[in-house]
Amino acid sequence: MRLSRYFLPILKENPREAEIVSHRLMLRAGMIRQQGQGSFTMLPLGKRVLDKVCRIIREEQDRAGALEILMPTIQSAELWKESGRYNDYGKEMLRIKDRQERDLLYGPTNEEMVTEIFRAYVKSYKDLPLNLYHIQWKFRDEVRPRFGVMRGREFLMKDAYSFDIDYEGARAAYNRMFVAYLRTFTRMGLKAIPMRADTGPIGGDLSHEFIILAETGESQVFCRKEFLDLAVPGETVDFGNDAEIAGIVKDWTTPYAATDEMHDEAAWDAIPEDERLSARGIEVGHIFHFGEKYSKPMGAKVQGPDGKEHFVSMGSYGIGPTRLIAAIIEASHDEAGIIWPESVAPFEVVIINMKAGDADCDAACERLYAAYQAAGVDVLYDDTDQRAGGKFATADLIGIPNQVIVGPRGAAAGEVELKRRATGARETTKLDDLLAFIGTAA
Amino acid sequence: MRLSRYFLPILKENPREAEIVSHRLMLRAGMIRQQGQGSFTMLPLGKRVLDKVCRIIREEQDRAGALEILMPTIQSAELWKESGRYNDYGKEMLRIKDRQERDLLYGPTNEEMVTEIFRAYVKSYKDLPLNLYHIQWKFRDEVRPRFGVMRGREFLMKDAYSFDIDYEGARAAYNRMFVAYLRTFTRMGLKAIPMRADTGPIGGDLSHEFIILAETGESQVFCRKEFLDLAVPGETVDFGNDAEIAGIVKDWTTPYAATDEMHDEAAWDAIPEDERLSARGIEVGHIFHFGEKYSKPMGAKVQGPDGKEHFVSMGSYGIGPTRLIAAIIEASHDEAGIIWPESVAPFEVVIINMKAGDADCDAACERLYAAYQAAGVDVLYDDTDQRAGGKFATADLIGIPNQVIVGPRGAAAGEVELKRRATGARETTKLDDLLAFIGTAA
Numbered sequence: 018m019r020l021s022r023y024f025l026p027i028l029k030e031n032p033r034e035a036e037i038v039s040h041r042l043m044l045r046a047g048m049i050r051q052q053g054q055g056s057f058t059m060l061p062l063g064k065r066v067l068d069k070v071c072r073i074i075r076e077e078q079d080r081a082g083a084l085e086i087l088m089p090t091i092q093s094a095e096l097w098k099e100s101g102r103y104n105d106y107g108k109e110m111l112r113i114k115d116r117q118e119r120d121l122l123y124g125p126t127n128e129e130m131v132t133e134i135f136r137a138y139v140k141s142y143k144d145l146p147l148n149l150y151h152i153q154w155k156f157r158d159e160v161r162p163r164f165g166v167m168r169g170r171e172f173l174m175k176d177a178y179s180f181d182i183d184y185e186g187a188r189a190a191y192n193r194m195f196v197a198y199l200r201t202f203t204r205m206g207l208k209a210i211p212m213r214a215d216t217g218p219i220g221g222d223l224s225h226e227f228i229i230l231a232e233t234g235e236s237q238v239f240c241r242k243e244f245l246d247l248a249v250p251g252e253t254v255d256f257g258n259d260a261e262i263a264g265i266v267k268d269w270t271t272p273y274a275a276t277d278e279m280h281d282e283a284a285w286d287a288i289p290e291d292e293r294l295s296a297r298g299i300e301v302g303h304i305f306h307f308g309e310k311y312s313k314p315m316g317a318k319v320q321g322p323d324g325k326e327h328f329v330s331m332g333s334y335g336i337g338p339t340r341l342i343a344a345i346i347e348a349s350h351d352e353a354g355i356i357w358p359e360s361v362a363p364f365e366v367v368i369i370n371m372k373a374g375d376a377d378c379d380a381a382c383e384r385l386y387a388a389y390q391a392a393g394v395d396v397l398y399d400d401t402d403q404r405a406g407g408k409f410a411t412a413d414l415i416g417i418p419n420q421v422i423v424g425p426r427g428a429a430a431g432e433v434e435l436k437r438r439a440t441g442a443r444e445t446t447k448l449d450d451l452l453a454f455i456g457t458a459a
Numbered sequence: 460m461r462l463s464r465y466f467l468p469i470l471k472e473n474p475r476e477a478e479i480v481s482h483r484l485m486l487r488a489g490m491i492r493q494q495g496q497g498s499f500t501m502l503p504l505g506k507r508v509l510d511k512v513c514r515i516i517r518e519e520q521d522r523a524g525a526l527e528i529l530m531p532t533i534q535s536a537e538l539w540k541e542s543g544r545y546n547d548y549g550k551e552m553l554r555i556k557d558r559q560e561r562d563l564l565y566g567p568t569n570e571e572m573v574t575e576i577f578r579a580y581v582k583s584y585k586d587l588p589l590n591l592y593h594i595q596w597k598f599r600d601e602v603r604p605r606f607g608v609m610r611g612r613e614f615l616m617k618d619a620y621s622f623d624i625d626y627e628g629a630r631a632a633y634n635r636m637f638v639a640y641l642r643t644f645t646r647m648g649l650k651a652i653p654m655r656a657d658t659g660p661i662g663g664d665l666s667h668e669f670i671i672l673a674e675t676g677e678s679q680v681f682c683r684k685e686f687l688d689l690a691v692p693g694e695t696v697d698f699g700n701d702a703e704i705a706g707i708v709k710d711w712t713t714p715y716a717a718t719d720e721m722h723d724e725a726a727w728d729a730i731p732e733d734e735r736l737s738a739r740g741i742e743v744g745h746i747f748h749f750g751e752k753y754s755k756p757m758g759a760k761v762q763g764p765d766g767k768e769h770f771v772s773m774g775s776y777g778i779g780p781t782r783l784i785a786a787i788i789e790a791s792h793d794e795a796g797i798i799w800p801e802s803v804a805p806f807e808v809v810i811i812n813m814k815a816g817d818a819d820c821d822a823a824c825e826r827l828y829a830a831y832q833a834a835g836v837d838v839l840y841d842d843t844d845q846r847a848g849g850k851f852a853t854a855d856l857i858g859i860p861n862q863v864i865v866g867p868r869g870a871a872a873g874e875v876e877l878k879r880r881a882t883g884a885r886e887t888t889k890l891d892d893l894l895a896f897i898g899t900a901a
Contacts, residue, residue: 024526024589026580050576052531053563058576059529061591067529084466087501087509089494089613090532090596091553091565108558111533113565115612116550116600121495123533123555123565134492134500138468147466149503154532154596158558170557171531 018364019386020399024061027411037233039343040165042355046415048342055162055170062415063342065363065395067173070338070345071152073204073360074175081197081256083148083177088130090154094120096129099315106218111156123156126219128311128333131178135329136317142182145319145329146190150177152338167299167343168235177334182321184308187330189259191223191306192266194334196250198227198302199269201336203249205345206358209301210244212274219333221307226276226300231347234297239285240274242294299344306332355416356439364397367417371405377428381448385421385433388455413438421451460806461828462841466503469853479675481785482607484797488857490784497604497612504857505784507805507837509615512780512787513594515646515802516617523639523698525590525619530572532596536562538571541757548660553598565598570753570775573620577771578759584624587761587771588632592619594780609741609785610677619776624763626750629772631701633665633748634708636776638692640669640744641711643778645691647787648800651743652686654716663749663774668718668742673789676739681727682716684736741786748774797858798881806839809859813847819870823890827863827875830897855880863893 026047034051035041043049048063059067075085091113097103103122111123124130131149139147152175162170179190195211202209207229214226228238247269255261273284276298285293312318312328321327342361349356359365366389370382382398389396397417399408405424412420422434433451436443468489476493477483485491490505501509517527533555539545545564553565566572573591581589594617604612621632637653644651649671656668670680689711697703715726718740727735754760754770763769784803791798801807808831812824824840831838839859841850847866854862864876875893878885 022524024528024580024586024591050579052572052575053533053535054557056531056533058531058572060576061526061528064527064529082464084503085506086466086503087506089498089500091495091498091598091613093495111555111557113553113555115496115553116602130494130500133494134502137492138466138489144466149466156533160558171533 018397020397021401023397025411025415026060027414035165037164037167037347038350039167039233039346042346042350042414043165043343046355049166055159055168057166057169057339059339062363066342066357066361067338069361069363070205070341071175074152074201074336074338077197077201077204078150078175078177080200080252081148081193082146083150083194085151086134086149087151088124088127088153090124090156091121092124092130094122096133097122100129100132100311101314102129102218109157109159111158124153125155125157126174126333126335127151127153127176128178128219128331129315132311132315132317132331135180136315139180140319142319142321142327146179146181146186148177148179148190148194150175150334165343166339169339172337173339175336175338179332179334180317180329181331182319182327182329184330187306187308187332189262191304191332192259192262193256194304194332195225195266195269196254196256196262198304198334198336199249199265200252200254202227202229202301205341205361207301207345207348208245210238210240210274210298211269212238212240212276213279214276214303215278216305216307219305219307220310221305221332223306225270225304227302228276228298229301229344229348230296231299231344232297233347234299236298236300237277237295238275238298239280239293239295241272241288242292243272244274244294299347301341301344302334302336304332304334350416353410354414357416357418359418362395362416362418364395364417366394366419366421367397367399367412368421369399369405369408369412369423371408371422371424373400373402375425375428378423378425381423381428381433384448384452385423385455388452392455392458394455394458460839462839463843465839467857468502469856477607479606479609479789480792481609481675481788484788484792484856485607485785488797491608497601497610499608499611499781501781504805508784508799508803509780511803511805512647512783513617516594516643516778516780519639519643519646520592520617520619522642522694523590523635524588525592527593528576528591529593530566530569530595532566532598533563534566534572536564538575539564542571542574542753543756544571544660551599551601553600566595567597567599568616568775568777569593569595569618570620570773571757574753574757574759574773577622578757581622582761584761584763584769588621588623588628590619590621590632590636592617592776607785608781611781614779615781617778617780621774621776622759622771623773624761624769624771626772629748629750629774631704633746633774634701634704635698636746636774637667637708637711638696638698638704640746640776640778641691641707642694642696644669644671644743647783647803649743649787649790650687652680652682652716652740653711654680654682654718655721656718656745657720658747658749662752663747665748667712667746669744670718670740671743671786671790672738673741673786674739675789676741678740678742679719679737680717680740681722681735681737683714683730684734685714686716686736741789743783743786744776744778746774746776792858795852796856799858799860801860804837804858804860806837806859808836808861808863809839809841809854810863811841811847811850811854811865813850813864813866815842815844817867817870820865820867823865823870823875826890826894827865827897830894834897834900836897836900
């Protein structure tokens, strides 16, 4: 993408309304625009990051055996009356009437709707296990939306729902999502620690939040330091092997870890002081096992191998992709701006033409730009007539992992400079060597 | 994907509520489930088709220079009061109050919001042309939603918005979208004919609908037969060349073509009878030029090369991806079911194991399945213990373009059968030859 044809509305000033660094940097880097209370447009740069985040989420959901569907945002109140949650859910639910005065609502979550889909089609244990997920907009009418996309009213959510014949099956489904979440966050450069959590309005008896540590975290968390070194399973992990998956979950749930609300002072005091880690945390995922909470009132049952009907045992599994973007920035930035992990960077490389109009610079940049495109690399080419200092600042602010800097003196000598955003490390290289290297990646 | 682990709720009976073939086939093939009036879940098979449709739309929008963003579904009523449309738009608009009793609405379209984004950032003609698009859910509270996803209340829409300094620039932007639409529909196997159209609640003075011909079309259309043979530009078409693009638009707008409401009997009568084509049509896209209709009341202006401020000249460009799926089925099906064009097929190949449990069949199918996966082909493997006849019917119903049929006698002899869904043509081939062929595609 040529920057001259792109829409990247960088803000020079720090926006006053932004209280936390991710909100500030997303506004400054031209990633988002606020459209109302807790409601944001993803501008082109933000949309690119969102796409990469969603792609990783999808790949790991698919790998764990979940199937993608897409449910509508607007739901009938009738469904929620069946489960009993229509009255339980307070003002956070956005209630709507259509032209025929029927009661609708903007879904804050989809347990009821997916249970309705399940009961309509699935009649036998032979069709289980089943896990259906979607990535769809949700609306929760928060009293105090804030921190940008970290706590919005309209936000994107990946929510998965598992259906099994009994507790044992449901627990295996829960474990698969647990491990999928570990992999998902790791691939985004995040260290997420699973912690026992309250189940809140979703309900149920077993729940984990995945928390990343960041100074601006919304809650205090407590865990053993050993979490920082625990291994995350690679992509060869066998989701068909319940015992293997349960073993990983055991490793990740045995050491002490708790959010403020679940904290046990006695257990904490028993941990040697130099093995304790107390910090602020940001919730990036939340998983629930709630058994028959929805299947029973809504009549979602299947015939078992015993010939009898069984209410299915369910769980649900949420990740907020829009919130994740903010969490990644909270965990990875410096004074100059965002530092994207390669896996979610809006562009992998930015070519900085220090002197657009200079024949050598233009020629070198055009060759590099064509080579990266041919190699299938997401490349941004700053071909604008801004001065070099401004270009460097923009590249750092928007956090592109790799910068290729082309100046007139270097270009004339057949050389360009490479800079790593994360470390600031720079090296000079021959243009031809770089072109050859890009070619091998194609 | 192994069918035994997939969620494909085929219906044996014809659903009574479905009046048109696409609605009937989408229900029967387990692509959608109705969740409310004019509201549908895309089940896994439907979601796959939707993804492919959206991908083609994105590729052609990007090629034509449009940039993808993502605006929220819920909008503030204030914005619509600025443009004057809040009162104009009748009961079709879903109006909402939040917990603070503020007036919101579920966006039926986004001219106001995107104009707000534009005016916040863009100040100079140097940043033009600009075209921003998104693919997002819309809600229109139709009096009579029907025909499945063809006329829903909640539906997905790709809407693009162009901004230019003057009419000439806006017309060039309109032309680029016109040509992008020709390419988009052609890639989906559709023959879409652009017809002058009414502008309706969007407004403006220039508008084309893209109509495909189908017996179940919602309106009568009239055009010259020569449209059926007009060439659609290839992917090397130069969107940077305004004259080239204008030439294509001229070719596609010169012969007579009109919807019922714009039909001119005198012009029609002047066409020789054997060159006339009168048929039912389905609208699959609609583009508008409306100049300053929104930029003027909302104050969206830029400084021109003359140093003066100019209200920008705008257009908007819509395609409904969910509706497109139905239109493709209307245009491509037979008695047995859907016939997907390869470009939007949920799977490219289905492997039919005629006798799961037979050692030769299983071994041949597993080898084929692994080979297709390694080659990056979207493959469905029917490994269920259904009888062969049912498997054939399912494969035909869901419309997978290529069927590989593995029976016990053939497998023992190292042979499999290939069937093309579109033509019904069958041929027998050596398993090893097919495996080698798949390998070359990897």
